[in-house]
Amino acid sequence: MRKTLGQVCYPRREQVFEDPEKEASRRLAVMQFRRKQVAGKARAHVDRILREDGLARSIEELHDKQGRPPPNVNLESLVSQYRRLNYQQVWLSTIARSLEEILRELDLVRFLQDRAASEEALLTRKAEREALFVASAVDRRGDVELPPKLVALLRQEVKRDIRRKEVRNANPVQDRTGDYYLSMPRRMQSIMKFLFFEHLPEELAPDEAKDPDTRYRFLFDALTEVEILNGELQSNLYELQEYVESADLVMMRYE
Amino acid sequence: MSLPPPIFLIAPPRSFTTLVSGMLGVHPDVYGVPELTIFYRETLSELWTLGRADTSSDTRMRHGILRAVAEIFFGEQTDAAIAGAERWCARRQDWHVRDVFTELRAAVAPLRLLEKSPDYTLKPEAMLRFFESCPDCKIIFLTRHPVGQCKSTLSINDGAYPFNCNSFAFENGQAILDPQIAWHDMNVNVLNFLETHVPKDQYLRVMGEALLADPEGELKNLCRWLGIRDDEDAIEQMKHPERSPFANFGPISALFGNDPNFQRNPHFKKQRARTLPPLDGPLPWRKDGATLYPEVRALAEEFGY
Numbered sequence: 001m002r003k004t005l006g007q008v009c010y011p012r013r014e015q016v017f018e019d020p021e022k023e024a025s026r027r028l029a030v031m032q033f034r035r036k037q038v039a040g041k042a043r044a045h046v047d048r049i050l051r052e053d054g055l056a057r058s059i060e061e062l063h064d065k066q067g068r069p070p071p072n073v074n075l076e077s078l079v080s081q082y083r084r085l086n087y088q089q090v091w092l093s094t095i096a097r098s099l100e101e102i103l104r105e106l107d108l109v110r111f112l113q114d115r116a117a118s119e120e121a122l123l124t125r126k127a128e129r130e131a132l133f134v135a136s137a138v139d140r141r142g143d144v145e146l147p148p149k150l151v152a153l154l155r156q157e158v159k160r161d162i163r164r165k166e167v168r169n170a171n172p173v174q175d176r177t178g179d180y181y182l183s184m185p186r187r188m189q190s191i192m193k194f195l196f197f198e199h200l201p202e203e204l205a206p207d208e209a210k211d212p213d214t215r216y217r218f219l220f221d222a223l224t225e226v227e228i229l230n231g232e233l234q235s236n237l238y239e240l241q242e243y244v245e246s247a248d249l250v251m252m253r254y255e
Numbered sequence: 256m257s258l259p260p261p262i263f264l265i266a267p268p269r270s271f272t273t274l275v276s277g278m279l280g281v282h283p284d285v286y287g288v289p290e291l292t293i294f295y296r297e298t299l300s301e302l303w304t305l306g307r308a309d310t311s312s313d314t315r316m317r318h319g320i321l322r323a324v325a326e327i328f329f330g331e332q333t334d335a336a337i338a339g340a341e342r343w344c345a346r347r348q349d350w351h352v353r354d355v356f357t358e359l360r361a362a363v364a365p366l367r368l369l370e371k372s373p374d375y376t377l378k379p380e381a382m383l384r385f386f387e388s389c390p391d392c393k394i395i396f397l398t399r400h401p402v403g404q405c406k407s408t409l410s411i412n413d414g415a416y417p418f419n420c421n422s423f424a425f426e427n428g429q430a431i432l433d434p435q436i437a438w439h440d441m442n443v444n445v446l447n448f449l450e451t452h453v454p455k456d457q458y459l460r461v462m463g464e465a466l467l468a469d470p471e472g473e474l475k476n477l478c479r480w481l482g483i484r485d486d487e488d489a490i491e492q493m494k495h496p497e498r499s500p501f502a503n504f505g506p507i508s509a510l511f512g513n514d515p516n517f518q519r520n521p522h523f524k525k526q527r528a529r530t531l532p533p534l535d536g537p538l539p540w541r542k543d544g545a546t547l548y549p550e551v552r553a554l555a556e557e558f559g560y
Contacts, residue, residue, distance in 0.1 A: 001451070002443045005550055006436040008377055008420045016421050022430070026423055029430040033418050 258360045261389050262481060264371035265382065266397035267441035268416060269407035271463035273514040275397055276371040277496030277521060278474070284483040286363040288327075289319035289501045289512030290372040293352040294385040300348035319372075319512035320344065322505045327362050332500065337508040353388035360389075367483070376441040377420055382448040393481055394458040396445055398558045401551055402532040402539075403464075405434035409540055411516075426543075433541065439551045442558075462559060467526045470494060497521040531560055 007016055017023040262285065266272045280287015295316075296302055302317055324343050325336035347355055360368045375381040386392065399407075408416045414432065422437035423430045449458050459480050466473040474493055478485035496502055502521035504510050511518070534552045537544045547555070 001447050003550075004440040004443050005548060006422065006424075006440055008422055008437050008440040021428065022425055025425065025428060025430040026421070029423065029432065030418060033413075033415075033432070 258357070258364050259367045260391040260393060261356075261360055261368040261370065262393050262395065263385060263389075264369065264395045264397060265376060265445055266371075266373055266399070266463070267376050267404060267438060267445075268373040269404050269411070270373070270397050270399035271467060272371050272373050272397055273517040274496060274523065275395075275461075275463065275466060276369060277499055277502055277513075277517065278470070278493045278523060279395075279477070280369050280501075281496055281499050282478070282483060282493050283489055284365075284367060285369050286366040287369040287499055287501070288323040288359070290374075291319045291323060291356075291359075291370050292316045292372045292374065293320055293355060294372070294375060294381045294388070295378060297351060297384075298349055299344050299352060299355055303344070303348070315511050317344075318505060318509040321509040322501060322512045323359065325505075325509070326500050327359065332505050332509075334506045334508050337506055340509075351388075352384070356385075356388055367481075376445050379444050379448055382445070383452060386448075386452055392457070394449065394453060395477070396449065396458055396460045397463050397466075398442070398460060399463045400531045400560050401435055401438045401534075401547060401555050402536075404438050406539060408434045408437070431541070433538075433545075435538070435547055435551050439548070439554055442554055460558070464526075464529070464531065468529075470523070470525060494523050496523055534560065 009016060016026060262279070264272055264276050264279070276287055279285055293299065293302060299320075302320070321337050321340040321344070322332055324340035325332045328343060329336035329339045344355075347358075356368075356370075370385075372381075375385070386394075405417075408414065414434075417432055417434040417437050420437050422432065422434050422440075424433040424436060425431070459477070461473065461477065466477075470493075471490055474490050475485045478489065483489070492498075496517075499521070501513060502518065504515075504518050505512060534547055534555055537546055546552075
């Protein structure tokens with residue numbers, strides 16, 4: 001039998017190398033790659049939309065620097081360009097909304113992760129945790145002490161609730177295939193969700209929550225990236241809205 | 256009833272497998288199907304229940320079998336036919352994949368079924384499973400120059416493939432993505448499988464670059480070895496992979512099943528015989544000026560590069 005050089009494998013496994021140092025550096029490399037890939041793909045999509053030539057042409061055809069339509073312009077062409085501009089604006093607004101939604105969801109995931117981590121830390125110090133939990137329960141219910149069984153049940157419920165929310169937030173898109181080639185805004189939403197949530201759970205799965213710092217770093221970077229994209233998109237959107245408003249005036253003159 | 260022996264094309268990804276499979280698949284005696292990927296598992300149901308951690312693109316893995324079933328049994332590739340194919344697979348979910356494959360073979364007989372799923376090269380059990388399922392099959396082992404193959408894997412999807420199959424080199428305590436490890440190990444997996452389990456007259460090694468530079472001569476040799484027609488008409492037909500029913504995107508519910516680049520442009524263009532990159536030069540994807548590992552170079556030389 002010939003010998004292999006490395007440990008190529010399929011299907012992809014969570015842990016590949018037994019040597020912890022090798023495994024750690026592999027994980028780091030994979031994470032850097034994923035982060036770069038997610039950010040790169042999102043940026044490419046947004047850039048492509050913003051650089052759309054048709055959009056620039058539409059604006060140019062609709063009015064000059066003084067807000068007047070060019071002389072001898074064909075009315076049909078004017079109307080079609082105006083519609084195009086309007087459509088682009090709707091599309092951009094949808095993307096901006098998607099980004100905002102992603103931002104909110106990322107925030108929520110981070111919050112839940114944080115809560116789960118503190119819950120976990122408390123579990124490791126059981127006695128302390130019991131006392132804290134009971135104390136907080138007593139606080140909530142005045143001076144009535146809760147029976148230990150009820151305390152345990154409540155604790156389970158809290159954990160289950162956190163888990164449910166984590167799962168729900170980690171899997172917003174169960175099967176993205178069906179979303180392909182539907183209406184543009186919906187497609188864009190599904191792309192955005194795919195970009196962020198298809199990749200995030202790999203780093204955020206509770207089973208491999210060995211290193212919460214790493215996960216937070218990943219989330220923080222993703223949040224920053226989305227915030228930057230959203231900022232760029234919003235400023236472009238405002239600009240576009242101005243154009244559409246001035247185009248409205250142009251159209252009114254024709255009507 | 257004895258069925259005509261199927262043909263398997265095995266090679267690491269980005270080794271011209273899609274194009275060559277497309278060309279062979281439109282031969283008048285052959286029926287080429289998309290990447291079925293069924294031999295990864297024992298039963299069909301396992302292909303439907305793969306978790307997200309199992310594969311990078313689990314739902315896409317099923318597109319090949321769905322499109323093949325839709326085309327073969329329902330006569331078209333539409334959303335309705337794909338829904339029918341889903342039901343067809345659901346009824347056979349507990350079957351061994353060997354029996355599913357046999358049913359496909361019987362449906363296209365007297366044509367010979369041609370399958371290629373490059374990812375089999377990462378999993379020796381998958382190769383063994385298809386050989387045990389069809390001990391009379393013919394296997395074409397396609398090779399590509401390591402530098403060309405590695406550059407190609409890195410250019411697709413930001414180089415996700417070498418990442419996903421764990422092709423890492425470790426230097427100075429750092430993991431560096433180096434696809435030459437995947438090239439070497441996947442080829443070694445194939446060689447180990449062929450040399451240990453398959454009789455010598457049942458497999459043939461073909462240089463992908465040579466086939467694309469001289470399609471007439473190489474395809475003729477290949478046809479003779481496979482025992483199928485090698486006349487001019489058959490060779491001419493093989494130069495039109497775009498005529499395959501799978502040489503395009505499928506319906507929304509099963510878009511893929513093949514290399515998307517091929518699906519976008521499934522035409523064959525004869526290539527000029529090019530000078531291949533040297534085996535001892537610095538590698539374009541390594542910033543530290545590293546070259547091919549001695550083991551990789553030795554294997555490439557063995558393949559005739």
